[in-house]
Amino acid sequence: MAASSTLPVTELFAELDANLVGHTVVLEAPPGAGKSTALPLHLLQQPHWQQQRILLLQPRRIAAVSIAHYLAKQLGERVGQQVGYQVRGEQRFSADTRLLIVTEGIFVQYLQNDPELQGVGCVIFDEFHERNLSSDLGLAMLLEARALRDDLSLLIMSASLPAQHIADWLGDARVLTSAGRQHPVTIDYRPVGLASDWLTHCAQAVAAAVHEAEQGVLVFLPGWREIERVRELLPELPNIDVLPLHRQLSLAEQEAALSERPAGRKKVVLATNIAETSLTIPGIDMVVDSGRERRAQFYPKHGVTRLTTARISKAAALQRCGRAGRLGPGKCWRLWSQADEHGMRDYDAPAIATDDLSSAVLESKRWGSELQQLQFFTPPNAAHIAVAEQLLQALGVLDGDNKLTAIGQQVAALGNDPRLARIAIAAQSLSASARSAAALLLAQLEVPIRQPRYFPQTLSQLSREAKQRWRYWLQQLSAKQEVAEVEPQLAFQLAAWGYPDRVAQQRDASSSYLLAYGGGARFHQQDARTRAPLLLILTMTFSDASRDAFIDNYLALSETDLEHPALPLAWQTELEWVGPQQRLQAIESLRLGAICLRQRVAAQQPSASERAELLVTLVQQSKTALIDYTKAAVFLARVRFALAHLPSVEAASWPAFDESSLTAQLASWAAPYWSSLTSLRDLHAWSPLPALQARLDYAQQQRLAAFCPTEWLAPSGHKHKIDYREQPPKVALKLQEVFGEPVSPTIADGKVNLLLELLSPAGRPLQRTADLASFWQNSYQQVKKEMKGRYPKHPWPDDPLQAIATRKTKSKI
Structure with missing residues (x-):
């Protein structure tokens, strides 16, 4: 340098x-x-x-x-x-x-x-x-x-x-x-073809880049699996050292990628985003950027962090490109098209907005502050804080008021992942050999191997990084005795302290499981490992093609294992709808979170008020209509019309009758009428009309009757129902019944004209009008001309305003 x-x-x-x-x-x-x-x-x-x-x-x-x-x-x-x-x-x-x-x-x-x-x-x-x-x-x-x-x-x-x-x-x-010391870098775009495998394309680009580079090539890939795959796909490259650089390597192996090469040899460094900043890698004058990275995305529902492969940001692309110009002029090949950059985000989202916050919440409480009260450049994700606090409560680290417990103080002092620290605290009271076994287990939980043939593994099977963590945990647990393996029963007794939410129950002898926290997991279809009715799932992976997680490391359990003190196993009384009529019944369930292990009918059955309360909750939470409002449709249309036309001061004193208000206020207007309902069938048959009418007091009912009468007395002397489901409200009657009526009738204190649907003697619509005077003056004579020959027995006077309103034929008048 x-x-x-x-x-x-x-x-x-x-x-x-x-x-x-x-x-x-x-x-x-x-x-x-x-x-x-x-x-x-x-x-x-x-x-x-x-x-x-x-x-x-x-x-x-x-x-x-x-x-x-x-x-x-x-x-x-x-x-x-x-x-x-x-x-x-x-x-x-x-x-x-x-x-x-x-x-x-x-x-x-x-x-x-x-x-x-x-x-x-x-x-x-x-x-x-x-x-x-x-x-x-x-x-x-x-x-x-x-x-x-x-x-x-x-x-x-x-x-x-x-x-x-x-x-x-x-x-x-x-x-x-400060200015940077950046040598010029020539950027070339080499997008992956639509029918091409991007890793194959990347390996081909690397092989070509080696010949153009004067010193060496730095290749950015998402993770170690892609690094290994590109290494496999590379052809023989004489006098070229191909070196990986990622977090799973030991520090010595990482440092090998940073070392100078002997004269006459080039190097290709296959790296993750670990090489984006800070490190100056000697002997690099060319970058091949896949444009991809592995990002941690926390899933609050599962309480699990999933590593996903995603496009890098523009800022990351700039950082990667700059690696080619650290020590001299360089080149950068981007394996995407320039047009793709329009869809790339400017910066990476900060971890505090996307990551699991359980460790951060624990550290902040140990510090003496709430996480959301600390000063952050980007505020922490509130939903992730809530999930973190739930987990810490399940681990016994926080109490019901989200304060650190005595166990929580010990867990926080270790400064590790809360799950692992909780296991370590539980192991401290065990024998020396058990503590040594706990160190072996903790190392495997901290540096897991995906889908080993069995779990836990022996000491000889651990990776170099896992062995390093094993030595760390031996020191933390004051365990000097080396144990070659962990007995499965001891593994469960320890792991349950850190993973009480990961107990899983098999669904109907399938490969799918329900976990205690409510999520789902399954064995991959190519996974031949033994299934058991109950598991403790320790690590999981995800796929965009499956809603359930895929099971990696797990321990098989028996039902007696569930009596572990870390597992909140308890009988709970629940109200359920049972049988074809969906009758409400009290059931006692032995539950571990979302898992139901056994059920029995409760001796104490729900009272009428409890049934009504549950019905209210059921209706409010249901996505389908459970109340048949068609039986009250006429009344609802009428009262809603009244509320829309009453003076605003007066309408403000009336109860609301819109659908959302009725649903929100079920407990006050509907529940008192549900004491005799015992099933969902009863609810479907129930008419809400009396309960809805009772929402109005006597004065409001009288006002409704005057403001929005249910019937209109026609000049013929007959009453006809007013249909408020149409706007404006409508009355259907024979044309002859309004002879002599000069103008349209009104409702709503004279503010609204009724819509008259005038019918023929046979009851077929002739004309709809809310302006009767205009009808007599403009349309009647044409209607008379068309109808008189068709219905000669009925009156069709030349001057309808002077005629007698009637429903009779001429011979009966």
Whole structure:
């Protein structure tokens, strides 16, 4: 790497020194500016920081370790002297270390153990644009802790998020902007054909890129499975080292991808988004970008985080492209079309909006705050907080008031995933050999293998990463004895403390299961493992083609296993509709969450009021109509017409009769009439008319009768029903019955003319009119001309206003 004095960020050092001490600075610096390397070394050399430690936070372990080694080398020292690091499972620092590079999760634990951060003078958040959950949480906690340390300096560095937005959110931060040291990168678009497999296309692109690259090729792929597949598809490449780079590798294997190659050899690094930022990978002048990444998406219903393959954001595409120009001019091949970029989001969604928040909720409560009360650049997802609190209650970590229990205090102090920490707490009271077995189990739960032939696995079958976590758990549980395997019964006794919601019951001897939390899971059709009526499902995967999750690791259970103290097994009295008539009956069910294990008829059956109350709930929640309103249709149309035409002040004192109001107020107007109903058949047969009429008091009923009469007395002396289901309300009668009536009759205090449907002597419609005077003057003579010859026995006077209204024939008048 070129000398730090040539890096663009060095131009800001004087301004940084003048503004950082005891204050907050936000630095916006593109890749290659030197913010992760030259800047920390500069601070380390300033007199102000000689007696205080600087913490440099990195989102990834490999970045933290790599930067620590690079900076120590610049000082001519070994890691652990002035520059050290601490990541999960590994640390190298000493009392002399003044620049300590840590991952963000480690920093959260630092704060929990020492909110004042004694001995620390400056905290640097590097790559803040990645918006990891630990980064956001650590910053939110630090902002509260600074009330105890007004001398603490804070530097937030971002490569893509606009620094001014972050500074505006913080309120009192100084903004510095650095140029990047980016060599020109030529971008070429090579989209996947419609009929092509994208991984095959990617491998072909990589093989072609190797010949164009002068040094090496960095390939961005979503995950380790795609990395392995592309490795398989690549042809023989002489003098080419193909190196993977992803989180599942050990640190030593990751560092191999970052090393220089011998002269005459090129390298191809197949990487996940772990290589987007922070790391400078030597020997790379070409990038092949698949445009895909693996993103964690939390599913609140299942309480499970699903890894999905999705398109990257524009910001990520820019970061990836820039890797080709870190050390010189480069090229970037994008395996999508330029037109596709219109549909790409600008930035990745922050983890606090999409991830499982159970660990964050636990950390915030341990901190002494509610998560939603902390200061976040993006507010946490409220639905995910609610699900997290439900899980923590199920684990016994929180009580009914969402306060930490005594067990919760112990779980929080471990600083691990709440499920695993709860298992570890339960294991602490066991024998030494059982604790050793618990460490072996916890390692497998933390680093699971998808669908092993059996679970739990033996110690010899664990991956390197799982063995590393096994050693960690041995230390946490003070277990020195090595146990080669975990007995299934002990595995269940331990795992149930962390997964009480994952008990699953087989559905009708099928491959499908109902889980205690209410979700579904199934064995894949090609999965030949033994089914059992009851399982404890520990890990699951998802597919867009199936609503149920697919079962990975599980333990088979017996019904006696369900008497475990961690499982909330209880008899519950429930009201159910039973039999062909759907009669209401009280049933006692032995339940574990959504799972019903046994049922029996309850000795105490529901009272009339309980039946009515359940009916109200049933009707309100049903998506289909359970009340037959057709029996009250005429009355409802009439009263709704009245409410629409009464003076607004008067109408405001009447009850509402619209459908949504009637449904919401069932308990007040319908339930009192349901005491004798014992089944859904009774409900279907029930007429709501009396109950609806009773909603009006006597004065309102009298007013309704006058304002909207049910009948109209025709000039013929006969009464006819007014149909309020039409607008305006209608009366149908023979034309001869309105002889002598000069104008249309009215209702609603004379505000609305009735619509008269005038019928022939045979009862067939002749004319509809709400203006009778106009009918007599304009249409009657034509009607008379057409009808007189057809109905000669009935009167058709020349002057209908002088004629006698009648229903009779001329001979009977």
